[in-house]
Amino acid sequence: MKSISSETKLNIADSQIQGTERSTWKYGNGRRVAKQSSTVAADVVTFDGVEKYYAEQKALKSIHLSIKPGQFVVLLGPSGSGKSTMLRCLGGLEKIDAGEIRFGNTVVSSPRVHLPPDRRNLAMVFQDFALWPHMTVAENVGFALERSESDKRVLKEKVGALLEKVGLSHKADRYPNTLSGGEQQRVSLARALVASPGMILFDEPLSSLDAHLRERLRVEIAALTRESASSVLYITHDQSEAFALADVVGILDQGELVQFGKPETLYNEPATPFVAHFTGVASQIDATIQERLPTGHYRVMTSAGQLDARLSGSTILDSDEVTLMLRSAPIHIQSDAFGAGELKGRVVDVAYRGRGYDHVIETMDGNLLHSVFSEFRWERQSTVGIRIPVEACIAFPRQARSTEP
């Protein structure tokens, strides 16, 4: 089994992932500029064994992570997994208890050093917007520029230009309470972008918005942040949001960074059952290995029938008892099951999704497979065959089901 040690450094393994070039990032006192190395590969931010406790509870467990210039990093995890804590530690809103956080080569957080948040040259978009209700839209946005721009005329111009960009220039003199939720979050986005900070932090910025606004703002965030070339650390518990936005995704589980890589890698090669679950599985089925196939895959027997399965990444099996994680996308519904890789089942539920139908299917041994897509509608209670190709079937060493997020 692939063991993910909490001490293992999870650097960005994919050599293809390269950030946009950014030559300098001012931090510390804005008047004095700390020159960053201009090489593309230089890490903007490094978490080196960072730990954080609340009372005696470990909120972060030896986090190692590097972010490259211009990179859009999303931390994904359920509530209580430590992603907000990580963000707040990076922002300087929380102090850390072990390890260090570096901006370039400079330590900004360690148990003995703490650079205050206002000296870190960051910006942040908050979940609840955090717009100051006594300031107008323009004043809210202009506030973030005050640290670097003393010329009021220039400041006004920059604020105006950015409000234009987010489509709110006509509401510059309005107060936040007169704006809709989406408009408020756009003001918050403008405030984060206006000073072209070295890094922008996003704290679940879309979670308090309704579905259609969410999608529109997600696109705006993706476009505007990439245009600004700032590095981004974005946290969310929504897998589709994470995959849509990220260059790199980090998955957190109980304060531990369990996998860090491109969305495609996480989806195709989940390092743990937890990661597989969090990135979407149709079902989890126990099975026993029967033989190793010439292709390198395994033929396994479940209580519902025979399937072919593959291992994820460098997972090592230490026994024949395995748990299968079934991805729903490659699964195909047909009229009957004819052999290996195909199971019989009964349609329990069907939901129309516009471009087709999502089905919930119960296999003969009682396991439920969720979100099985078909262009055609298979009626409730009808008996069907389910073809589960090897790419949909990922085997992990047998374990308790408590790993579900």
Place this chain on the structure above:
Amino acid sequence: MSITRNEAPVIEIGDGGSEESTNSKLHQLSFEALTSRLGRPVLWVILGVVSVIPTASFLILAFSPRLFDQGPSWLSVLAFQQASAGTELAGLRNSILIGIGASLIASTIAATLALIAQRTDLKVGRYIPTALWGVLLVPTYVVAVGWEEILSKGNLFSQIGLVNAGVRNLFLGPLGIVLILGFSGVPFAYFAMSPAIAGMGKRFEEAARIHGARTPKTIRTVAPIILPALFAALIIVFAEALGDFGVASTIAANANIPVATTNIMAAIATFPTNFPEAAAVSWYLVLILGAVLTVQNRIIRNRSYTVLSGRSAFAAKSHPKGKVAFGLNLFVYAFFSITLAVPALGAVISTFLVQYAPFKFSNLTLSAYTTLFSQQSLGGPILVSLKMAVINATLTVIIGVAIAKVLTSPRPGFTGRITDVILVGSVALPALVLSAGFIFVFNLPLTVHLGINIFGTLILLGIGYLAIALPSNSRLLIGPVAQLDGSLMAAGRIHGAGQAKSFRRCVLPLLAKSVVWAWLLTFASTFGELPTSQMLAPTGVRTMATAILASFQASHLASATAFSVVQMAIVLLVIVAVQTSFGLFAPAGWKNIGVGRR
């Protein structure tokens, strides 16, 4: 695995910058780190000096007079025996009965007013909170003087037959005391209960209705949810009544009804002074309040009464019509007529009418005011009270905000919890006991020996005022400070503002309205403060309250009433001036706070 934590002190890099400069600053403490480290100890010293030390010393004195050179025994219960007999015992009994009566009256009226304001769409409901602020700003002795004036023989009201001997004896006796204290307590009870009644939310009622409960059962089901608020209301009025000195030294004194506070005053102010006995009576007051708080805790412990969640929908308002609407309107008008209009009008009319003369135009006179203003001593009390009230209100609000911030911090720590206990204790402690503690502690040879020679100075009076105002004021500010979303401050920090600038620019303006009200409330209560002024004012210095009481005790009723009218006029003038200035000069955004969303 055992968790080891690095306990080394964290060093804030104050002026980070280049890598070199960052590293070179590692061993320097920034201003920010310094203030965050010193803030709480400074608050502790302030609370210690203005509250804990005087009160604790005074209370210890009851057991050990010798410790403070006040008697021969190191450990004695003599003071408690004295405090448990005769007039002292009667005083305690009367105080408790008055407290119970007043708290029941206040809570009943306040609950009705809150229901009218929060749960009906009657127009009159909108004006209830403002009118209650009016009631809150009138000291009890001014109300008492007003009642004495209205009920006195030969005045306008007895001329038109509204007042006779029977009514006079009834209202200038126990019933009057309970009623005045009950009515004065209504604002406290209202502000304690109103948010709970408003926030109870229609979901609880709807859940009861949808599962088959009719109106009476719905009320029975939902009412216990406001139990903590009801207890808070009962206790705060009980504590206020127990510690009242205004009615005690006017109506109760005239009717020869002993109460605990006048007994404490008598033990300290009459020769030979008996500090231990006063301390023992104070002990009883503190113990009574402690017992009441314990009962409250026992009843509401282990039950959740959370009503204000992000999901709470505010209750739908009913539309009373016909007799019900008439009755509710009548109730509101009657209450405010009795508490505000009648005493105010009575006092004004009485001071404009020749004494004992029938109500005719020719009998109108300004003599009460000309006499008052011709007295050379008039300017003195006004100026002293004005100066002390402005200084005290300003200091109280500044320290109050700091304390509220400590108490609402997500991790208040040990010091935060201790501060909370001290403040809760101080709110319950009658002003008279605190003042007695001040007289006692700052009069001790040890204190004088230490060079702290402030007894009999305005500084001690100022500290006394601060001690009285700080606990209730900081608790008043806890609400608005707690409502501040932590992310507003964090947003300021992240976007480049230091701690001080973030607080000033991003948070303080949101508190501006509450701070202005807290300032005005402290100003008004200090301007007319009686017990502390009576006990701590330097010899020869008169404040507004002591001057009015002196006139009253010298039977110059018209003069005392005229003085009360002047006092109220000044307070109203200051409120209007401050609120108008705020309206005119505060930035638009500051006034925008609390305005609902589109």
